[in-house]
Amino acid sequence: MEIFLAIVIGAAFGAVLDRIGATNPTLIGKMLNLANLHLMKTILLAIGTASILMFGGQMLGLVDVGHMSVKTAYVGVFIGGLMLGLGWAASGYCPGTGVCAAASGRKDALFFIAGGLLGAAAYMATYPMWKASGLLSGSALTLGQVPGSKYDALLPGVPGDVAGIVMGAAFVLIAFLLPPSLTGRSKVAAPAE
Amino acid sequence: MARLESWGMRRFCVCGAFPANDCMSHCSFLRRGPSLPRRLTLIWIKVIWRGLRYILKIECNGSEQMTLSWKVGGLALGLVFFLAVLLVKPIGVSTQFVILDGILWDAASPGVVTQTDEGYTSTNAYLAKSGGKYAKSVANPLNYSFVFVLAMMAGAAASVFARGGLGADERRAPALWRANFGDGAGKRYLVAFLGGFIVLYGARLAGGCTSGHMMSGMMQTAISGYVFAVGAFAAAIPTALLMFKAED
Numbered sequence: 001m002e003i004f005l006a007i008v009i010g011a012a013f014g015a016v017l018d019r020i021g022a023t024n025p026t027l028i029g030k031m032l033n034l035a036n037l038h039l040m041k042t043i044l045l046a047i048g049t050a051s052i053l054m055f056g057g058q059m060l061g062l063v064d065v066g067h068m069s070v071k072t073a074y075v076g077v078f079i080g081g082l083m084l085g086l087g088w089a090a091s092g093y094c095p096g097t098g099v100c101a102a103a104s105g106r107k108d109a110l111f112f113i114a115g116g117l118l119g120a121a122a123y124m125a126t127y128p129m130w131k132a133s134g135l136l137s138g139s140a141l142t143l144g145q146v147p148g149s150k151y152d153a154l155l156p157g158v159p160g161d162v163a164g165i166v167m168g169a170a171f172v173l174i175a176f177l178l179p180p181s182l183t184g185r186s187k188v189a190a191p192a193e
Numbered sequence: 194m195a196r197l198e199s200w201g202m203r204r205f206c207v208c209g210a211f212p213a214n215d216c217m218s219h220c221s222f223l224r225r226g227p228s229l230p231r232r233l234t235l236i237w238i239k240v241i242w243r244g245l246r247y248i249l250k251i252e253c254n255g256s257e258q259m260t261l262s263w264k265v266g267g268l269a270l271g272l273v274f275f276l277a278v279l280l281v282k283p284i285g286v287s288t289q290f291v292i293l294d295g296i297l298w299d300a301a302s303p304g305v306v307t308q309t310d311e312g313y314t315s316t317n318a319y320l321a322k323s324g325g326k327y328a329k330s331v332a333n334p335l336n337y338s339f340v341f342v343l344a345m346m347a348g349a350a351a352s353v354f355a356r357g358g359l360g361a362d363e364r365r366a367p368a369l370w371r372a373n374f375g376d377g378a379g380k381r382y383l384v385a386f387l388g389g390f391i392v393l394y395g396a397r398l399a400g401g402c403t404s405g406h407m408m409s410g411m412m413q414t415a416i417s418g419y420v421f422a423v424g425a426f427a428a429a430i431p432t433a434l435l436m437f438k439a440e441d
Binding site for chain 2: 002003005006007008009010011012013014015016017018019020021022024025026027029030032033034035038039041042043044045046047048049050051052054057061063064067068069070071072073074076077078079080081082084085086087088089090091092093094095096097098099100101102103104105106107109110111112113114115116117118119121122124127128130131138139140142143144145154160163164167168171175181191
């Protein structure tokens with residue numbers, strides 16, 4: 001059953017990533033150089049939608065809180081984020097969109113995957129060094145205390161599900177308020193609505 | 194023809210394309226004489242297909258080949274992330290690069306991953322961490338997360354194929370790259386390779402990537418997700434501003 005879900009949800013994820021343009025490095029590049037924020041609006045709306053649905057569903061008892069998986073926050077998350085951001089902007093791919101782009105016929109994405117496999121292997125080799133540095137230690141925190149979850153809160157007094165819905169609404173609001181372009185130099189056609 | 198008229202379809206063929214008087218000449222499936230239910234099924238597939246194409250067409254942002262409007266695209270993407278956490282667990286991708294590395298490594302030199310009484314472990318400290326959960330995935334590649342990434346590739350390929358595929362130029366290097374650095378593929382391949390290296394090294398150091406940290410993390414109000422997103426955009430935006438000055 002799990003494998004069946006992996007196939008269905010995975011295929012839907014890949015198809016949607018293609019249809020929103022996330023597998024096209026041109027659209028990633030134009031989002032990151034602020035010329036065309038169409039994809040940024042898409043991503044913000046997606047995070048907001050998913051957040052509201054998940055926390056709303058938890059409040060109604062329809063979504064299993066145990067399915068949450070919160071990663072640990074540590075200094076390495078920020079350093080790793082900087083590295084990923086640099087490579088993401090230069091290549092136009094992140095791990096997920098890279099494999100999708102390669103599958104859809106982009107040859108440069110095959111080089112991205114080859115580099116990625118080598119980069120992951122390099123991390124596997126240097127992991128003990130990072131571990132010893134102490135930069136990998138931290139705790140897995142959510143913004144507020146999510147009822148029934150095993151994770152601690154950054155703000156213990158705040159109910160985590162309410163905080164999740166508020167944050168989700170904020171993402172949706174930013175998606176609507178964000179202009180189509182911040183540089184004004186791109187000829188951004190208004191999407192048909 | 195007599196049978197067609199008896200269904201009250203004097204003016205148009207069942208295929209909807211031509212007047213009924215020369216139906217037999219253009220509808221090969223009528224000549225072969227399949228059953229009525231089968232004919233109706235074919236018509237309905239056609240109607241649904243045309244409807245889907247119509248919806249996709251009006252929802253597309255004309256300036257960028259077949260891109261959904263941000264409202265439709267954002268809702269669709271959000272729904273996928275929600276379904277994942279509703280039915281199984283949050284989406285993540287970058288771990289699977291480590292798993293594939295492990296599979297290749299273990300195939301090249303057997304013994305990298307070994308079974309123990311409690312589960313799996315590895316001679317590599319990273320594969321052995323957290324009670325050997327990565328080692329276990331290497332030993333059993335047919336697990337949820339690995340199949341998820343394979344399915345994701347199939348889904349993206351099907352979507353690209355359905356909208357007509359990519360041109361030869363685009364397959365070699367994306368339009369924005371060509372506008373800034375020319376048509377030569379070598380430089381593009383080199384940057385894609387180096388980019389892949391630093392992206393996956395960074396993602397493993399951070400413990401997740403754009404999917405796992407930024408999307409899945411921030412939707413759960415995970416502090417690590419916000420930290421990661423700030424770091425990623427702090428590096429990505431200046432890089433893109435410096436690299437991509439020309440429009441495609």
